[in-house]
Amino acid sequence: MKTNYVLLVCALLGCTSFGAADRTTLLTKAFYNQGKLSDKIVLYFDKEPLCNQLPVRPNLKQTETKVEITLILPLVSIGSDAKNAVHKINKIKHDGYSISVSHVDLPVKGIRVLISYNPELVTLDYSTCDVISAQKGLVISFHDKRMLEKIKQASNPILRYASVDNRPKKKIVIDYGHGGSDNGTIGCHHLKEKDVTLQVGKKVVALLKEKGFDVSVTRDRDCFVALDQRTSAANNQEADLFVSIHANSGISKEAQGVETHWTPRSLLHKKIDAAAASCRDILELWYANLDKQTHLLAQCVHKNLIHTVHYQYADVIDRGTKKSNAQVLIGTDMPSALIEIGFLSHKAEAARLGENGYQTLIATGICKGIEAYCKQVPMS
Ligand SMILES: [Zn+2]
Known part of the structure; x- marks a missing residue:
C-alpha cells in the first residue's frame, strides 16, 4: 500500500526526484470568461504545471446528471494576486457545473481543481497551453449543449450559433x-x-x-476593466467579431513594426472529456470553422493596416500575423484578433504613435480590414 502511494505520488509529479525549491509553481491569475456558448475558466501559472486527472474514486458514484473530475497540480500554490479571483471562481453558481480550486496536502502538496458538471446540460474540455508573455494556462471550458445542438443544425456553424437571428448588420466589439x-x-x-x-x-x-x-466597446474611458469582463461582454452580446488594440514594447530599443495575433482554438482544446463523445464532432467542426475565420480576420486587418500606413510611411515594418494564445483572445467565442499597432519602446515609432494623423491612418487601416473581412464573411 505504501509503495503504491509512493508510486502514485511519483506519477503525479511526473518524476522520481525533484528539487522542491525550484519546482514551486505559482498560480498568478484566474479568469472566468462567460458566454452563451461556452464558459471558460482560465488559470495562469508562472511556469508549466503538471496537470493530472485522478482516476475516479470507486466509492464515488458518477450519475447521469453529475460527473466529477479531479485534477491535481503538484507543487503549485495560489499567488496572493490570484486569491480573490480564485474565490470568485469557487463561488460560481451555474445549473450545469461548479468548480473548486484549493490547496491540498494529499496525495501531494499542490492545488486540486475539482470539477463537477451535469453532462445533460454541458460538455467539458480542458487543456494546458503556452500564453504570450511566457505564462502557462489551464483552460477549462464548459459548452452549453443546447447551443451545440443549434450549431449542429446550422448551415454555417460559426455564423449562426448566435441566438440572435436575422441580425441586420454585423456586431463588432472593439477592445481598447x-x-x-x-x-x-x-x-x-x-x-x-x-x-x-x-x-x-x-x-x-x-x-x-x-x-x-x-x-x-469594452471601455469608453480611462478605467480598469478585467480581461474576463471584456470577453464576457462580447460573448454575451454574441458579437460577430472582436478586435483588441494594443501597442508593443521590446527589450531591444530597435524593435519596431506592426503585428497581429490570433489564437487558433484547436491548440487550446486538446482533451475533450469522454462524457462529451457525442459532442466531439460538432465541437471539432466548430473549432475548425472558428480558426478559419479567425485567421481570415487577422489577415484582413493586418494586410489592410500595413497597406494603409505604407501609403505615407513606407518604412513601417510588417512583422506579420502570429499564432499565439493572447489572454484576451482565449476568452472570446467569436473570430478575434489582437493588433500591436507599433512599438512604444522605439523612439521614432512612439513619436508617430502619439500623433493624431498617424493614429487616424492606423484606424483607417483597421477599419478597412474589418470591412474586407465582413465582405468575405457575409451575414447568412
Ligand atoms: Zn497591451
Missing part, C-alpha cells in the same frame, strides 16, 4: 487595451499604452459607425 490602473507599457516620450489604444480605438469606432456597423 489596458486602462485605469493598468497602464500597459510606458514607452518613449512618456506615452502610455492605455492612452494610445483609447485614442486609436475611438477613431476606429467612429469610422466603423460611419460605415453603418453596429459597434460597441
Whole structure:
C-alpha cells in the first residue's frame, strides 16, 4: 500500500526526484470568461504545471446528471494576486457545473481543481497551453449543449450559433487595451499604452459607425476593466467579431513594426472529456470553422493596416500575423484578433504613435480590414 502511494505520488509529479525549491509553481491569475456558448475558466501559472486527472474514486458514484473530475497540480500554490479571483471562481453558481480550486496536502502538496458538471446540460474540455508573455494556462471550458445542438443544425456553424437571428448588420466589439490602473507599457516620450489604444480605438469606432456597423466597446474611458469582463461582454452580446488594440514594447530599443495575433482554438482544446463523445464532432467542426475565420480576420486587418500606413510611411515594418494564445483572445467565442499597432519602446515609432494623423491612418487601416473581412464573411 505504501509503495503504491509512493508510486502514485511519483506519477503525479511526473518524476522520481525533484528539487522542491525550484519546482514551486505559482498560480498568478484566474479568469472566468462567460458566454452563451461556452464558459471558460482560465488559470495562469508562472511556469508549466503538471496537470493530472485522478482516476475516479470507486466509492464515488458518477450519475447521469453529475460527473466529477479531479485534477491535481503538484507543487503549485495560489499567488496572493490570484486569491480573490480564485474565490470568485469557487463561488460560481451555474445549473450545469461548479468548480473548486484549493490547496491540498494529499496525495501531494499542490492545488486540486475539482470539477463537477451535469453532462445533460454541458460538455467539458480542458487543456494546458503556452500564453504570450511566457505564462502557462489551464483552460477549462464548459459548452452549453443546447447551443451545440443549434450549431449542429446550422448551415454555417460559426455564423449562426448566435441566438440572435436575422441580425441586420454585423456586431463588432472593439477592445481598447489596458486602462485605469493598468497602464500597459510606458514607452518613449512618456506615452502610455492605455492612452494610445483609447485614442486609436475611438477613431476606429467612429469610422466603423460611419460605415453603418453596429459597434460597441469594452471601455469608453480611462478605467480598469478585467480581461474576463471584456470577453464576457462580447460573448454575451454574441458579437460577430472582436478586435483588441494594443501597442508593443521590446527589450531591444530597435524593435519596431506592426503585428497581429490570433489564437487558433484547436491548440487550446486538446482533451475533450469522454462524457462529451457525442459532442466531439460538432465541437471539432466548430473549432475548425472558428480558426478559419479567425485567421481570415487577422489577415484582413493586418494586410489592410500595413497597406494603409505604407501609403505615407513606407518604412513601417510588417512583422506579420502570429499564432499565439493572447489572454484576451482565449476568452472570446467569436473570430478575434489582437493588433500591436507599433512599438512604444522605439523612439521614432512612439513619436508617430502619439500623433493624431498617424493614429487616424492606423484606424483607417483597421477599419478597412474589418470591412474586407465582413465582405468575405457575409451575414447568412
Ligand atoms: Zn497591451
